[in-house]
Amino acid sequence: MLNKTHTKYIQSLHHKKFRDELGEFIAEGPKVVLELLDSCEFVCLYIIAVESWLQMNEKLLQTYPGPQVFTVKDFELDKISLLTTANNVLAVFKKKATAAFIPENKITLVLDGIQDPGNFGTIIRTADWFGIENIVCSPACADMYNPKVVQSTMGSLSRINIVYTNIEEWLQQTGINKYAAALHGTPVNDCKKLTEAVIIIGNEGKGISDAVMQLTNEKITIPKIGEAESLNAAVATGIILAQVC
Amino acid sequence: MLNKTHTKYIQSLHHKKFRDELGEFIAEGPKVVLELLDSCEFVCLYIIAVESWLQMNEKLLQTYPGPQVFTVKDFELDKISLLTTANNVLAVFKKKATAAFIPENKITLVLDGIQDPGNFGTIIRTADWFGIENIVCSPACADMYNPKVVQSTMGSLSRINIVYTNIEEWLQQTGINKYAAALHGTPVNDCKKLTEAVIIIGNEGKGISDAVMQLTNEKITIPKIGEAESLNAAVATGIILAQVC
Numbered sequence A, B: 001m002l003n004k005t006h007t008k009y010i011q012s013l014h015h016k017k018f019r020d021e022l023g024e025f026i027a028e029g030p031k032v033v034l035e036l037l038d039s040c041e042f043v044c045l046y047i048i049a050v051e052s053w054l055q056m057n058e059k060l061l062q063t064y065p066g067p068q069v070f071t072v073k074d075f076e077l078d079k080i081s082l083l084t085t086a087n088n089v090l091a092v093f094k095k096k097a098t099a100a101f102i103p104e105n106k107i108t109l110v111l112d113g114i115q116d117p118g119n120f121g122t123i124i125r126t127a128d129w130f131g132i133e134n135i136v137c138s139p140a141c142a143d144m145y146n147p148k149v150v151q152s153t154m155g156s157l158s159r160i161n162i163v164y165t166n167i168e169e170w171l172q173q174t175g176i177n178k179y180a181a182a183l184h185g186t187p188v189n190d191c192k193k194l195t196e197a198v199i200i201i202g203n204e205g206k207g208i209s210d211a212v213m214q215l216t217n218e219k220i221t222i223p224k225i226g227e228a229e230s231l232n233a234a235v236a237t238g239i240i241l242a243q244v245c
Helices: A004-012 A016-022 A030-039 A051-056 A058-062 A074-080 A117-129 A147-152 A167-173 A233-244 B004-012 B016-022 B030-039 B051-056 B058-062 B074-080 B117-129 B147-153 B167-173 B233-244
Strands: A024-028 A044-050 A068-072 A089-094 A107-112 A134-137 A161-164 A178-187 A197-202 A218-221 B024-028 B044-050 B068-072 B089-094 B107-112 B134-137 B161-164 B178-187 B197-202 B218-221
Touching: A004 A074, A016 A024, A024 A030, A024 A147, A030 A044, A030 A089, A044 A051, A044 A074, A051 A058, A051 A068, A068 A074, A107 A117, A107 A167, A107 A233, A117 A134, A117 A147, A117 A233, A117 B233, A134 A167, A178 A233, A197 A233, A233 B117, A233 B233, B004 B074, B016 B024, B024 B030, B024 B147, B030 B044, B030 B089, B030 B147, B044 B051, B044 B074, B051 B058, B051 B068, B068 B074, B107 B117, B107 B167, B107 B233, B117 B134, B117 B147, B117 B233, B134 B167, B178 B233, B197 B233
Parallel strands: A044 A068, A107 A134, A107 A197, A134 A161, A178 A197, A178 A218, B044 B068, B107 B134, B107 B197, B134 B161, B178 B197, B178 B218
Antiparallel strands: A024 A089, A044 A089, B024 B089, B044 B089
16 A cells, blocks of 8 residues: 555656656556566666556566565556556656767667657657667657656667757767758658668657758658648658668 | 536537537647638537637638637636647537548558557548548547547548448458558568558557458568567558558
């Protein structure tokens, strides 16, 4: 059973301010929690779950020593969950230090202000599908530890190295070819496979900022046949990565 | 100002049962509302908006005679909105009758149980980008008039003909080639442009049902390079449509 202090503590992690202060974040649902536990990339502090789920995963949980385990009723889980319907388990993990990297001989994704947590999480998951190891985010991007981001990554969070930095400076220091997703450019189907590149995806509404666009070498466009005003940022990322990876 | 009856009526449209009974649905935010008004595909019954938005769009709104207009305060809009932060305007539209169609000489999308409203809306928007005119949905798919679907389509709802039907029967009656998004099949990058085809996308967790899979002629796969267990359904739809449209 959870006491008031525990409940308040978990609820505080719904907010970036407290995630930053404590260096901790929450993950929900069996799939995401088990993937993060399994990756050993994040230290798990607490597992809060309904009895049936704990019984089903008893042996598995013994292989992850460390986290304090709380058995709760559905209504208690509902109180601390951000999901429409709480999904059996919620866990608290320690954030990990992000590693600086040199993107040689690989494709790196740069995100210029992806603000929707669902989009951001789906982009992380899509990058993981295509074997991308590193994502560089502008400070305006959503927080990678936002519960909705964690949820949408479906466990991919543990496999991608994500850094937040001034992307203009980062691009200036990076000598390899930079491709921008843009409204006018080389049609994506004419792009060749790339082994070393930076792919830049812009904000959902405003696209890539002028300052960043000036630092790119080539523009890639997804030709429009119908009438939609724009494509979802995660869908656009998937289409470009499917072509160049 | 809204009275209690109005507020309850709008809130009832958050639920499928009442949308079905009344044949009405809600759309929120300037972009989606204006696109639906502009399309003339849906009869607008009510526009409920903050004063500043109504003033800004006064002339435009005069070109759409018919809807009853309510000026509300932010807190009143919050009460009837499903968005985290209500976005200036909410409108009620009449559903439209869906038209039966013969998918000759075009590409038709078939959705086998797409349940997440955000995914479904993004698929509709993506289909619109690639010039798809028709989507056939199994009854297990999300309701196309779910407010989250309407929101994620970003206005594309007015341009796509969406029908719900028994997709096994529909596929059996359709003589043209049927391509299934599947884990094992022709790599998507080896697929040629298609002018007449049915593309089938499966449920987020379970994929395409066996009964539906047996009715397909070819399987298309998006090769996995990294570790993610699966791709988001809307991302997968975008990648396939970018290749074959």
